[in-house]
Amino acid sequence: MRYDAEHKQKTHAKLLKAAAKAIRIEGPHRIGVAEVMAEAGLTHGGFYAHFASKDDLVAAAIGQMFEEARARFAQETQDRTPAQALGAYIDFYLSPGHRDARSRGCPIAALASDLPRLSKQAVEEFAAGAAWLKAALAAQLAQLGRADAEREASSVLAELVGALSLARVEPDAKRSDAILADSRRALKQRLQLEK
DSSP states (O other), X not given: OOOOHHHHHHHHHHHHHHHHHHHHHHOTTTOOHHHHHHHTTOOGGGGGGTOSSHHHHXXXXXXXXXXXXXXXXXXXXXXXXHHXXXXXXXXXXXXXXXXXXXXXXXXXXXXXXXXXXXXXXXXXXXXXXXXXXXXXXXXXXXXTTOTTHHHHHHHHHHHHHHHHHHHHHOSSHHHHHHHHHHHHHHHHHHTTOOO
């Protein structure tokens, strides 16, 4: 049976979502093509109609992960003042829900330590996505009148990713929650987001 282009696009999108979820949970080196195809409800044989190799799949899935991150950033920030937008994004990013949502969470926190071992294409996808998030934070900071918004955005992003990563590896739930709460409070205070 022949399928139209729209069907192929929908199937491709389904594969990318399944691969993005698997990479966040298992890591890029531990996912299997057959498992991703099965998760998407497809057979292994159709893989090469969508991707040239597993490396190609991983790179495309990283791009998908950042598309999801962009959508979440927009959801948290739209129709808000810059101060409210940054506060809302910090609250989301450093929340117990985001910490616990490893299958849907930030690709930077999920993949940063794996990047040196990935393909050049995957590294480029990751770098482009991270640059976009930094620029989005910088745009909000610039609207707040921050003098060096780009530099400050780098620091904010590092603090967000670092705090989330530390909270995820803390085995004690109360201490993990405290890492998130303390980091939220400190970031908001430093950025003067709360009166």
